[in-house]
Amino acid sequence: MTRTIARLGLLACLACSPARREGEEAVRHYNEVVVAAYGQNDPSHLREVAVAKEARKIAALVDLKKESQVVLESKLLRLEVKDVKRPGNDRMTVATEERWRYHDRPIAPGALPGPEFLADMKVEYELLQEEGRWKVRSVTVPWNQYYDPDTEKPIPRPDFEPKRGSGLAHQAPARTAPPAAP
DSSP states (O other): OHHHHHHHHHHHHHHSOHHHHHHHHHHHHHHHHHHHHHHHTOOTTGGGTBOHHHHHHHHHHHHHHHHTTEEEEEEEEEEEEEEEEEEETTEEEEEEEEEEEEEEEESSTTOOOOOOEEEEEEEEEEEEEETTEEEEEEEEEEEEEEEOTTTOOEEOOTTOOOEEEOGGGGGSOSSSSOOOOO
């Protein structure tokens, strides 16, 4: 059974276009580096995965967290590439559906963590070829849905506006905490 699943995964990967593989690899690597930057309050590796302007945006948000004496702990639970467009040799757009779980953790020992968030979102990554690799130029979240992290019941979000943002920074809700589940 395990061999069959592995073979199916390999066949699916081989069937992917090179642009799709490259796009998914770039987006996954970007998210890994951004999660590490927020989780360690260390933006030093952002230029490996983002153009200068995008890296500066994320670095500023990491610094804000650091000044607030918290780190953002986050986990990408699911990422599915829905579409890849390559309008030029040096440009690519990758559309994904993702599920994230995250919260602020105080740096001070014994302090209580911030509220936990669970969210599904559609994300569009604009990538540019720079220094021989794909780097994120911008991130847009045209849709998201927050859930109660314990029951996974949807939380209504009538106030959400699509925003251009920087990695996880744009994923925080407008309120400081979601309303309590009924």
